[in-house]
Amino acid sequence: MERYNLVVIGAGSGGLVVAAGGSGLGARVALAEKHPLDYTHDGKLVRAMGGDCLNFGCVPSKALIRAAKAVQHAREVKHFGIKNVPEPGPQDLGAVMDYVRACQSHIAPNDSIERFTGLGVDVFQGAGTLKSAHEVSIGDKTVWGRHIVIATGSRAMIYPIPGLEEAKYVTNETVFQMRKLPESFLVMGGGPIGTEISQSFARLGSKVTVVSSTPHICPKEDDDVAAVLVKKLRAEGITIIDNAKATKVEVKNGKKVVTVEAKAGGTSTVTVDEILVATGRRPNIEGLNLEAVGVKHSAKGIEANEKCQTSVPHIWAIGDVSGPYLFTHWAGYQAGVVIQNALFPVPASCDYDNLPWTTFTEPEIAHVGKSEHELKAKGIPHSVFKAHFNHNDRAICDGEWEDYFCKVSVDAKGLILGATIVHPQAGNLLAELVLAKKHKISLDKIATTIHAYPTLTEITAAVGREYRKTKLSPGLKDKLTKVNKWLRN
Amino acid sequence: MERYNLVVIGAGSGGLVVAAGGSGLGARVALAEKHPLDYTHDGKLVRAMGGDCLNFGCVPSKALIRAAKAVQHAREVKHFGIKNVPEPGPQDLGAVMDYVRACQSHIAPNDSIERFTGLGVDVFQGAGTLKSAHEVSIGDKTVWGRHIVIATGSRAMIYPIPGLEEAKYVTNETVFQMRKLPESFLVMGGGPIGTEISQSFARLGSKVTVVSSTPHICPKEDDDVAAVLVKKLRAEGITIIDNAKATKVEVKNGKKVVTVEAKAGGTSTVTVDEILVATGRRPNIEGLNLEAVGVKHSAKGIEANEKCQTSVPHIWAIGDVSGPYLFTHWAGYQAGVVIQNALFPVPASCDYDNLPWTTFTEPEIAHVGKSEHELKAKGIPHSVFKAHFNHNDRAICDGEWEDYFCKVSVDAKGLILGATIVHPQAGNLLAELVLAKKHKISLDKIATTIHAYPTLTEITAAVGREYRKTKLSPGLKDKLTKVNKWLRN
Numbered sequence: 001m002e003r004y005n006l007v008v009i010g011a012g013s014g015g016l017v018v019a020a021g022g023s024g025l026g027a028r029v030a031l032a033e034k035h036p037l038d039y040t041h042d043g044k045l046v047r048a049m050g051g052d053c054l055n056f057g058c059v060p061s062k063a064l065i066r067a068a069k070a071v072q073h074a075r076e077v078k079h080f081g082i083k084n085v086p087e088p089g090p091q092d093l094g095a096v097m098d099y100v101r102a103c104q105s106h107i108a109p110n111d112s113i114e115r116f117t118g119l120g121v122d123v124f125q126g127a128g129t130l131k132s133a134h135e136v137s138i139g140d141k142t143v144w145g146r147h148i149v150i151a152t153g154s155r156a157m158i159y160p161i162p163g164l165e166e167a168k169y170v171t172n173e174t175v176f177q178m179r180k181l182p183e184s185f186l187v188m189g190g191g192p193i194g195t196e197i198s199q200s201f202a203r204l205g206s207k208v209t210v211v212s213s214t215p216h217i218c219p220k221e222d223d224d225v226a227a228v229l230v231k232k233l234r235a236e237g238i239t240i241i242d243n244a245k246a247t248k249v250e251v252k253n254g255k256k257v258v259t260v261e262a263k264a265g266g267t268s269t270v271t272v273d274e275i276l277v278a279t280g281r282r283p284n285i286e287g288l289n290l291e292a293v294g295v296k297h298s299a300k301g302i303e304a305n306e307k308c309q310t311s312v313p314h315i316w317a318i319g320d321v322s323g324p325y326l327f328t329h330w331a332g333y334q335a336g337v338v339i340q341n342a343l344f345p346v347p348a349s350c351d352y353d354n355l356p357w358t359t360f361t362e363p364e365i366a367h368v369g370k371s372e373h374e375l376k377a378k379g380i381p382h383s384v385f386k387a388h389f390n391h392n393d394r395a396i397c398d399g400e401w402e403d404y405f406c407k408v409s410v411d412a413k414g415l416i417l418g419a420t421i422v423h424p425q426a427g428n429l430l431a432e433l434v435l436a437k438k439h440k441i442s443l444d445k446i447a448t449t450i451h452a453y454p455t456l457t458e459i460t461a462a463v464g465r466e467y468r469k470t471k472l473s474p475g476l477k478d479k480l481t482k483v484n485k486w487l488r489n
Numbered sequence: 490m491e492r493y494n495l496v497v498i499g500a501g502s503g504g505l506v507v508a509a510g511g512s513g514l515g516a517r518v519a520l521a522e523k524h525p526l527d528y529t530h531d532g533k534l535v536r537a538m539g540g541d542c543l544n545f546g547c548v549p550s551k552a553l554i555r556a557a558k559a560v561q562h563a564r565e566v567k568h569f570g571i572k573n574v575p576e577p578g579p580q581d582l583g584a585v586m587d588y589v590r591a592c593q594s595h596i597a598p599n600d601s602i603e604r605f606t607g608l609g610v611d612v613f614q615g616a617g618t619l620k621s622a623h624e625v626s627i628g629d630k631t632v633w634g635r636h637i638v639i640a641t642g643s644r645a646m647i648y649p650i651p652g653l654e655e656a657k658y659v660t661n662e663t664v665f666q667m668r669k670l671p672e673s674f675l676v677m678g679g680g681p682i683g684t685e686i687s688q689s690f691a692r693l694g695s696k697v698t699v700v701s702s703t704p705h706i707c708p709k710e711d712d713d714v715a716a717v718l719v720k721k722l723r724a725e726g727i728t729i730i731d732n733a734k735a736t737k738v739e740v741k742n743g744k745k746v747v748t749v750e751a752k753a754g755g756t757s758t759v760t761v762d763e764i765l766v767a768t769g770r771r772p773n774i775e776g777l778n779l780e781a782v783g784v785k786h787s788a789k790g791i792e793a794n795e796k797c798q799t800s801v802p803h804i805w806a807i808g809d810v811s812g813p814y815l816f817t818h819w820a821g822y823q824a825g826v827v828i829q830n831a832l833f834p835v836p837a838s839c840d841y842d843n844l845p846w847t848t849f850t851e852p853e854i855a856h857v858g859k860s861e862h863e864l865k866a867k868g869i870p871h872s873v874f875k876a877h878f879n880h881n882d883r884a885i886c887d888g889e890w891e892d893y894f895c896k897v898s899v900d901a902k903g904l905i906l907g908a909t910i911v912h913p914q915a916g917n918l919l920a921e922l923v924l925a926k927k928h929k930i931s932l933d934k935i936a937t938t939i940h941a942y943p944t945l946t947e948i949t950a951a952v953g954r955e956y957r958k959t960k961l962s963p964g965l966k967d968k969l970t971k972v973n974k975w976l977r978n
Contacts, residue, residue, distance in 0.1 A: 003977045004977065024961070026970030028973060058882070058943050065886075066569060070566040070569040071566065073563070074563045077559040077560065077563055080560075080588050083580060089573055091572060091573075092570070095572060096569065096571070107882055110880070327942065329941055333939050343973070356941040358944060366941065393551070397551035397552040397554075425914065427945075428918055430941070431918070432920040434938060434939070434940070438938050438939075439934065449928075450822050450845060451818060451920060452818055452916055452919070452920075453542075453547060453817040454548070457917055477515055480516075484832070488494055488635060
């Protein structure tokens with residue numbers, strides 16, 4: 001039996017980073033992937049791994065968002081005095097999906113079997129199953145691993161709703177295969193996936209309704225943050241039904257009639273051409289044979305400690321299959337933690353506190369650390385400082401300022417506990433605050449670092465100035481006024 | 490005679506910050522402004538100061554750039570699979586300038602006489618002249634200042650070119666008053682002002698020619714950086730003539746015929762409807778009566794030390810009138826240095842090394858610290874690490890990756906000596922590197938800070954990974970491979 005230092009099950013964002021990193025550090029690596037997909041790049045067939053991120057998640061959704069922005073921005077050129085750009089109207093979804101596919105194809109070689117084979121990784125096509133604590137079967141082959149890394153990801157959670165299966169629906173796995181823009185589109189779920197796709201379809205010309213079970217969409221974000229996005233989505237014509245759930249789906253005259261029940265009571269129906277189910281994720285743990293080797297798990301996924309270690313010490317779990325965060329960059333980060341723990345004697349632990357995330361709507365919502373509601377709920381002493389983009393000159397010139405802001409929560413020393421930006425460029429702007437938070441650079445120091453004028457980045461310095469204002473007490477100001485008076489004589 | 494702690498001459502970016510900051514710290518402040526301009530905000534007249542930045546520089550140019558982007562992006566929607574957006578054609582410059590004016594009006598109250606009066610500043614309308622070392626005359630009034638701050642800015646440098654005055658031309662002061670798009674437009678000067686306005690006019694529909702005296706436009710940037718912008722501008726239809734200067738202008742049949750002389754020899758003519766002169770800046774030192782009180786100066790401006798102090802210790806000079814950098818954020822930063830030096834006993838000095846700047850073309854060029862050619866010329870030991878946006882997944886999805894990159898020069902410890910990004914979002918992306926440079930966070934630490942996927946910010950981590958690769962020597966890799974082999978048995 002072939003023996004490896006690392007046997008990785010699942011070649012998504014987490015698994016690929018473990019495989020490439022481990023191989024680069026001299027480890028012998030086996031990588032099992034159930035579903036490599038075919039792309040064409042520069043006229044050549046590419047067999048891509050990459051998991052949800054490349055195939056059904058981040059990449060296609062960002063390409064779709066970009067195309068939808070293009071048409072929306074074309075609609076809005078009048079604001080800037082630009083003429084002769086007529087309303088583009090509903091779009092050809094097939095052409096947009098061709099663009100999505102082209103973006104995936106561009107990236108595919110990076111996640112390809114060819115590339116990883118070239119890096120010295122033994123790639124096995126098939127589902128990996130634990131045969132024993134050190135053995136993984138992939139099809140009719142079995143390999144031995146000093147360490148085993150489970151990185152099988154997650155898939156859409158489909159709650160049983162009467163009539164849904166019969167009526168059919170799309171998920172993040174199938175939505176990017178749609179070629180015909182639905183005239184009307186119902187999105188179940190107000191999380192990032194649901195919200196991003198809702199806005200994109202609305203901009204392309206669908207009449208979109210979002211049904212969300214929480215008091216507001218993007219429930220992890222503070223109320224004041226989510227409110228900005230909600231206002232924008234509604235202004236773009238999206239109907240949002242909060243605190244509600246779909247309870248029944250019927251097909252009538254070729255349309256899907258969805259019964260929506262409000263938590264407060266009362267039902268209504270929404271008739272649409274297509275339904276997207278984005279009501280959460282469930283971990284891909286089936287078929288791994290976890291019980292047989294004693295890897296603890298629950299419906300939430302594989303249990304792993306801060307070292308990404310499961311209940312079996314040489315078996316590790318990273319990414320969506322164990323969480324707690326379901327982000328490509330979290331999986332990639334955990335991959336680094338596992339490489340360190342599996343291949344080096346000095347152990348590493350996950351830093352859960354300096355993880356940024358972005359919801360890629362327009363405006364984007366970008367966040368790091370603890371939110372204001374979380375700090376309050378946990379009773380952590382903090383002060384919040386806020387700056388609005390309606391005083392940021394670049395945002396004004398760009399016509400992207402209304403309602404948008406940056407807020408930062410700090411401790412008594414001015415060190416960042418959490419930060420959120422809501423602005424079309426929020427994801428890019430947040431990086432400075434993530435670096436500051438991680439490396440303990442205070443708001444005061446951010447305020448005294450020069451930010452180029454007129455860039456949007458001045459927003460963080462503006463928040464810093466709000467913080468600095470609190471250092472000038474009325475008593476101190478009185479003293480300074482007296483000294484200045486004396487100096488004038 | 491009224492006595493002040495600070496008498497500020499010139500209410501541009503530097504002067505306003507000194508005035509507001511000084512007043513906020515209990516100083517009595519007089520502020521002299523020669524040319525307040527009228528805007529209308531929310532139906533009310535606003536008498537705005539703000540200098541070139543608000544009136545003739547950053548603000549109107551960024552608004553113009555935004556409008557020009559809008560039409561260019563509308564032209565490019567096909568790339569994303571968007572249909573039914575016909576080529577918009579040449580634009581109505583008047584409508585675009587109305588948008589520019591609206592942006593200025595939005596910002597004007599922040600720089601208004603009303604606001605500064607409300608902050609407790611005594612605003613005097615008129616040119617300030619030094620009457621003695623502590624006295625400034627403004628019109629028929631004279632005020633006394635413990636400290637005097639000269640912040641009179643700069644204006645366009647007009648080299649004497651035969652026929653130019655007769656043919657007429659625009660500068661940054663008058664270009665934003667144009668209402669009719671010139672069919673053809675010649676821009677003298679390949680610096681940031683010339684380049685930004687060239688691209689904007691070309692996108693709005695002018696046939697633009699740039700005549701630049703340097704080997705490439707944006708001469709302060711490295712060759713590889715400027716080359717990316719040059720390629721893009723040429724692709725958008727702009728003619729760039731490097732290493733050349735305009736030597737004669739004649740008017741024929743209502744057109745301006747410009748003779749262009751190549752440094753290598755040979756002349757050609759370019760016939761255009763309008764000319765923009767953007768061949769540098771000269772300091773506004775006339776009429777200040779500097780000689781009488783012994784403030785040293787040259788054609789380059791007022792001489793000031795690292796404390797912004799002139800040859801007369803209680804007279805300070807900030808912003809364009811003394812330089813060495815001609816940026817709004819530099820003037821604002823120097824204002825803080827002067828406030829500290831004039832009002833507090835602990836002196837402050839300018840940090841010349843952590844100043845970012847951005848050229849707001851598309852792509853933007855954003856820069857901090859020493860450029861690669863500067864490091865080489867000065868013989869400073871350094872290593873350069875580079876990452877290309879054609880491997881940044883977000884840039885790929887956005888369709889904004891070709892040729893764009895981020896490069897960072899570091900010392901032996903991985904600390905940043907200089908960094909440049911060339912990308913449409915470069916100005917925003919650079920902030921993280923400015924913070925890292927200023928607060929001595931190494932490339933290694935940037936690489937291990939989590940960057941949200943898929944955001945453009947991952948580019949800095951990608952540069953960091955290039956740096957980290959150099960830490961894994963072939964010898965070390967051999968050793969790790971041996972250990973891993975042993976561990977498999």
